[in-house]
Amino acid sequence: MRILVVEDDAVLRDMMVRSLCDAGHRVDEARTVAEADHFWRVQPFDAVLLDLNLPAADAAGPALGSGLAALRAARNRGDRTPVLVLTARDRTEERIAGLDAGADDYLGKPFELAEVEARLRALVRRSQGTQDISTVASLVLDRKARTFSLHGMRLELPAREFEVLWELMTPPGRVVSKRALSQKLSDFDETLGDNALEAFISRLRKKLGGSGAGIRTLRGLGYMLEAEAP
Structure with missing residues (x-):
């Protein structure tokens, strides 16, 4: 938060x-x-x-x-x-x-x-309108403990990747704009650019590989975390 x-x-x-x-x-x-x-x-x-x-x-x-x-x-x-x-x-x-x-x-x-x-x-x-626990496929967010887990194992993430995934999962299934993500992650004296944000998204996609949870890009709108089709 x-x-x-x-x-x-x-x-x-x-x-x-x-x-x-x-x-x-x-x-x-x-x-x-x-x-x-x-x-x-x-x-x-x-x-x-x-x-x-x-x-x-x-x-x-x-x-x-x-x-x-x-x-x-x-x-x-x-x-x-x-x-x-x-x-x-x-x-x-x-x-x-x-x-x-x-x-x-x-x-x-x-x-x-x-x-x-x-x-x-x-x-x-x-x-x-969220609960302490949110789940997308095998990805689980425990907001009280502030932890993510994949297949029951804790997922360790750098601070900003953690925050990006937190935003996308609060709640999951909603579109989060690039601007909203950038504002949440920026400091008053430093603005997070689109290239840096896209790099965080790219690294998260790799780490979520095989979990059944994917980050979808909606052109002109932003990103959405959702369960991938089997």
């Missing part, structure tokens, strides 16, 4: 980012509402982890108010990215305000990092 973490507490933000990255996710981070609003507009995310108590912006930036401003702005422009709001445990009004503004779930501080990831997985699973 690609996740945006919005938190101004540097220690807490670093802990969450490190934990999510260690679990295999791609993570972008924002410290202010202005940064969050910018990142959220220019980059698609699978989920957003949002603290409501944020500085509006750096001294030279535009003021947007609390974290609710970025959330309301996203919902007003039709963005339905799942949002997990972080709140002070005893601030009921914060939880209500976040849910009313369009948050999908909330988590009170202090919290366990394992629960953060579990809740994010649940939100993304509901938003995408």
Whole structure:
């Protein structure tokens, strides 16, 4: 998953980012509402982890108010990215305000990092209509364990090949455009080009050989993972 973490507490933000990255996710981070609003507009995310108590912006930036401003702005422009709001445990009004503004779930501080990831997985699973286990022929994705297996044996993949296959299997049978794959795999300072993406697809096809699962190219549309005809 690609996740945006919005938190101004540097220690807490670093802990969450490190934990999510260690679990295999791609993570972008924002410290202010202005940064969050910018990142959220220019980059698609699978989920957003949002603290409501944020500085509006750096001294030279535009003021947007609390974290609710970025959330309301996203919902007003039709963005339905799942949002997990972080709140002070005893601030009921914060939880209500976040849910009313369009948050999908909330988590009170202090919290366990394992629960953060579990809740994010649940939100993304509901938003995408997927289950923890997806199967195409002998290819199996376990989202909770973040593993692929072929014929019952674990399939080891480099990070970006893993992410490409994850996207194609979430859920399988849907067309994923080149642009969507590129955006998920690109950093803000580095864009993944078509040639690099096609190289990842080519290597994945070879590794899936004989599995009964194939990646089909739909010209002008993108790629689709499906069971091959016997």
